[in-house]
Amino acid sequence: MKELVKYSNWDEAPDILYVPECASLLKIGINQMYKIARTNNFPVLHFGKQLRVPKEALKRWVQDQTMPN
Numbered sequence: 001m002k003e004l005v006k007y008s009n010w011d012e013a014p015d016i017l018y019v020p021e022c023a024s025l026l027k028i029g030i031n032q033m034y035k036i037a038r039t040n041n042f043p044v045l046h047f048g049k050q051l052r053v054p055k056e057a058l059k060r061w062v063q064d065q066t067m068p069n
Contacts, residue, residue, distance in 0.1 A: 010059065016045075017053045026062070 006024040007013040013025060023033035034051075037044045043057035 010055065013055055015055050017055055017058065019044075019051050019053065022053050022058055025058070 004018055004020050004024075007021060008024075010025065013021065017025070019033050019037050020030045022037070023030045026033065036042055037051050037053070041061075043053060043061050045052045045054070
């Protein structure tokens with residue numbers, strides 16, 4: 001597998017993300033991100049055993065998970 005780049009903001013991230021890249025953007029651990037990615041309501045693409053996440057879908061998911069004030 002290629003060496004993963006850690007992204008500090010959404011603009012520099014590619015359109016399709018690896019799960020560890022999602023973890024970097026969300027500032028959470030990789031294991032926690034894999035747990036989230038395996039839930040039914042998370043927007044993940046399956047390529048065999050590999051998981052990929054569209055950046056825009058991740059943004060929408062984060063907004064949907066955010067509780068209003």
